[in-house]
C-alpha cells in the first residue's frame with residue numbers, strides 16, 4: 021500500500037492535531053505570541069501603504085494571529101489557508117477570511133497578492149510538492165510584490181522524523197532557493213537566529229531564518245540600461 025502524502029496526512033487530521041496542541045487560547049497568550057513573532061519587525065518595515073488595497077495571504081496560517089495583527093496595525097486585507105479546518109474556523113472567528121487548502125493549490129486568482137507569507141509551513145510540506153508550491157506562489161503574487169519566509173534553515177537539506185506522528189518528516193533547507201533561481205526574485209533581508217532564544221548562534225542545528233524576498237518582474241523598459 022502506498023503511503024499517503026504528508027499533504028494528505030495534514031488534511032486528514034494532523035493539521036487539526038497541530039492546532040489543538042498549539043492554540044493560544046487566552047488574550048495574554050495571544051498578545052505574547054504576536055509580540056514575539058520573529059516576522060513582526062520585517063513586516064513593519066515593508067514599504068507598503070496602509071489600507072485594504074494591500075492584499076496579504078498567509079499559507080499555513082494556523083489560528084491567524086499574525087494575520088490579525090497585520091489587519092489591526094496596517095489595515096491590510098488579509099486571508100489565510102491551512103489544511104486544518106479547526107484552524108480555519110478559528111481564523112474565521114476573528115473575522116478574517118480563511119480557506120481549507122494546502123500550499124500547492126491556492127484558492128486565489130492570478131496576480132492578486134501583494135505579500136505572501138509562509139510562517140513555519142514549508143518545513144512540513146512534501147519535497148515532491150516544492151515546484152508546485154513555488155509555481156502557485158508565483159501565480160498568485162503580483163508582478164511587484166513581497167514574499168516572507170520564516171522557517172528552520174540549513175544550507176544543506178536535513179530530514180528529521182516529526183515527533184508527533186510516525187511516517188511524517190520535517191525538513192530543513194535553504195527555502196529561499198525555491199525562488200532565487202528565478203530572475204524576478206531577490207532577497208532583501210535574511211537573518212539567522214536561535215530557534216528558541218532568537219539570539220545569534222553558531223549552532224546550525226538551531227538556526228531559524230526570517231527571509232524577505234522582493235518580486236519585481238522585468239519589463240523591456242526596466243531591463244534596458
Ligand SMILES: C[S@@+](CC[C@H](N)C(=O)[O-])C[C@H]1O[C@@H](n2cnc3c(N)ncnc32)[C@H](O)[C@@H]1O
Nearest residue numbers: 030035080081082104122123139140141144145
Ligand atoms: C508550525 S504551524 C505554523 C502556524 C503559523 N503559520 C505560525 O507561524 O505559527 C504549521 C502550519 O502549516 C500547516 N500545514 C501543514 N502542511 C501544509 C501544507 N502542505 N500547506 C499549507 N499548510 C500546511 C499546518 O496545518 C499548520 O497550521
